[in-house]
Amino acid sequence: MAQQAGRRHKHLVVRDYLAELIATELDVGDAVPSERALTERFDVSRMTVRQALDALVAEGTLVREQGRGTFVAPRHADFEMRLTTFGEEARRRGLEPGARVLEAGTVPANPRVARALDLAEGTDVHHVARLRTADGTPMSIESSWIPVHLAPDILGDGVPDSLYAALRDVGLGPTWGEDTLQAADATTTEAELLGMTSQHAVMRTERRSYSEQTAVMFTRSTFRGDRYSVFVPLREARPMLVPRPARPPAPAPTPAALSTTPEGAS
């Protein structure tokens, strides 16, 4: 709908003010001005103020606590999509990674895992499920599968801190992979494990990690949407390959032929 030139929706003015305040003056956990203070400051309705606050809560910049008020949410951890593990990415962001092992053992590969790892269904795979934390806060639930025949003893001394490091130790360091990302709602179990109270949006990822020509690990992760951002470096796309048009062999033009072309180039 057309907006009158030069006028912005009032809730956007309030939102921009709050965003600027959060970026420049407030720290994580600080309360934002009350709804009443904002109503008076901008001479707008309570509904307009709520609309501005709701937008910032929805994007995870603010967090509402029942009966207490609205506060600056913890910053999102922006993890780069590259061939690193949760722990490695967390450390590079100055966060201390942690893990709580939920499951660990050897299981027959189900159809999905088998397909991802290019195995026959039922082949033995190591399975590790962990709750990943950063500075003690739950960030993601991660399930990984590694073919047993590739690395039989990888869980021999318990679950290693880094599965990639353990794979490198047996000469199967991942060299490339593919991630697939999908937005979803957390299941009840996931929300509980991740300590998500009001927001339930999550990002699910699937990764196939290869060491040269061998699929070494399949990983499914669920990241909480209110604490996690993905950072993806981009580069120009390679040019599209198209078949060259087949040209019938034409006689090489001679200067004479060119000069006598009736409808020559103008």
Place this chain on the structure above:
Amino acid sequence: MSTSDQERAAAILAALGGVDNIVEIDPCTTRLRALVTDPDVVDTAALKAAGAYGVAHHGRVVQVVVGPEVDTIASALDDLM
């Protein structure tokens, strides 16, 4: 470019139904996304035999997972097209 890259590219092109079946091929970071004229002549088993890590069909688009060697394979394909 090694002979094996060229052989691999030639095998992939043949499995996609040859140059006549190709409308265009989009080389991504780990995949070749081919738009073909007739998806029925694409030979998935032959693509896998040519070293594809996975093949996904969506209508006339065939995605061939080739890994990071996509650059050299794309160059070889360009020579063959």
